[in-house]
Amino acid sequence: MDKTYYDPKDLRKFGKITEWSEELGTKFFDYYGQVFEEGELTAREKSLIALAVSHAVHCPYCIDAYTGDALKRGITKGEMMEAVHVAGAIQAGATLVHGVQMMNKVNKLEM
Amino acid sequence: MAVNTKTSLKKRDSDLANINKQMEILNGEPFSNGELPSFAKKIKDTTDQFPLRPKKLEIIQVNVGYMCNQVCAHCHVDAGPDRKEIMTRETMDKIVEVIKTTGAHTLDLTGGAPEMNPDFRYFVEQAGAAGIKDFIVRSNLTIIRANPKYHDLPDFFKKHNVHVVSSMPHWTRGKTDKQRGDGVFDKSIKALQELNERGYGMPGSDLKLDLVYNPSGAYLPGDQASMEKEMKAALLEDFNIQFHNLFAITNLPIARFLDYLVASENYEDYMYALVDAYNPAAVENVMCTNTISISWDGWLYDCDFNQMLDLKIDNKIQHIDDYNEDLINNRKIQISQHCYGCTAGAGSSCQGVVA
Known part of the structure; x- marks a missing residue:
């Protein structure tokens, strides 16, 4: 396949989004940088959260x-995979917890 | 991606055993097409330190030979058991004479496995007696367990108050063995315990034991202080091992690491990562500004990396036979794109971060 929507090389160009809207782009990258600094969470913990969220939002660049x-x-492979399972479990849970809504509806509709 | 880690590039007759081929890659895309700036352009545009020149000489680093008991996947020396380049006693004697008058405070022996040079102990004894403040031997640890003739090395190091700097890429078995070969982890742990038993690396001890961390792949090292903290806690908890400092060293795209980058199609991304992480503040203290590197056959280089690319110092004097510290300190440092490895993030040198 010659063309795909995603090109790994595009990740290098992420910073260029600022060129078409400098103020907002700059604000975003300043905010982004600050979010990942050491805080009450360590930068390491934030990195693992980011890895898990990257999978949840299906972002290949982020992954x-x-x-x-x-x-x-x-960070070890084991830690990385556990983080991905956290994302997976929450996504599965988010689907399954809607099962309660389904059950409620069925219970309401059935005699 | 797994690459051949059993033999040196030289033994494999690989294209990259040819230094010109390595330089061709380093000068090629993405630099030749202007996608990324050359290192020279980058320091010219971002610092007032072009051309890069030495400051006060502090460290004499001597590569006593490329023979090694290991064939590490990331080795910029392309060292291995099949390498026969070994420093002679005659060259060692010339270096000892230099040490007697040098202004440098540190002598740093590296290789290969420096201990495999048959005159290694002679050199340590002579150089130690010549008077140098800090005498480093870069020991790969496994050599101590490799053969009974090396088992007494911890005692020998202690006797000569050698400062031991050793590689230990990760405190978990898998990563170490993948980078350095099967069994390397267990032997390294045993060797570290033996060094600890002699007082090396213990809190407050004058017997210095520092560890070196190189990433096991196509990525840059993380924060040195955080990794030191983690590695200290893990080695103490799991193996009751202590050490003084951790040096996080970036892998430079030379020899086997370059081969790995090219073979695994990581070369371009890695060069982008190095250039993205370029830190002008690291240029100021980059190690070639305070170091001279001497090869097994007595040639002089700005650093061990330039030695492997055969970029001899840009000076009338290029060999230990004609050594003159004042004259060689007045030179331009030879640079190429591999130098981005020493200026990425907090910078990188044989003594760890520089910025």
Whole structure:
């Protein structure tokens, strides 16, 4: 396949979004940078959260970026996969908990 | 991605055993097409330190030979058991003479496995007696357990008050063995315990034991202080091992690491990552500004990396035979795109971060 919607090289160009809207782009990247600084959560903890969320939001750029970031921080494969399972469990739970709504509706509709 | 880690590039007759081929890659895309700036352009545009020149000489680093008991996947020396380049006693004697008058405070022996040079102990004894403040031996740890003739190395190091700097990429078995070969982790742990038993690396001890961390793949090292904290806690808890400092060293795209980057199709991304992480503040203290590197056959280089690319110092004097510290300190440092490895993030040197 010659063309795909995603090109791994586009991740390098992320910063260019600022070129078409400098004020908002700059604000975003300043905010982004600050979010990942050491705070009440460590930068390591934030990196693992980001990895899990990257999977939940199905963002291939984010998965590439935060897998690399995790390796850089010495985060183990086991820790990384556990984080992905957290995302998976929440997504599965989010689907299944709607089952209660389904049950409520069935109970309401049935005699 | 797994790559051949059993033999050196030289033994494999790989294209990249040819230094010109390595330089061709480093000068090629994404630099030749202007996608990324050359290192020279970058320091010219962002600092007032172009051309890069040495400051006061502090460290003499001597590569006593490329022979090694290990064939690490990331090795920029392309060292291994099949490498026969070994420093002679004659060259060692010339270096000892230099040490007697040098202004440098540190002598740093590296290799290969420096202990495999048959005259290694002679050199340590002579150089130690010549008077140098800090005498480093870069030991890969497994050599201590490799053969009974090396078992007494911890005592030998202690006797000569050698500062031991050793590689330990990760405190978990899998990552260490993948980078350095099967069994490396267990042998390294045993060697570290033996060094601890002699007082090396213990809190407050004068017997210095520092560890080196290199990433096991195509990514940059994380924060040195955080990794030191984590590695100290893990080695103490799991193996009752202590050490002084951790040096996080970035892998430079040279020899086997370059081969790995190219073979695994990570080269371009890695160079982008190095350039993205470029930190002008790291340029100021980059190690080539305070170090001279001497090869097994006596040639002089700005650093061990330039030695592996055969970029000899840009000076009338290029060999230990004609050594003159004042003259060689007045030179331009040879640079190429691999230098981005020493200026990424907090910077990188054989002594860890520089910024």
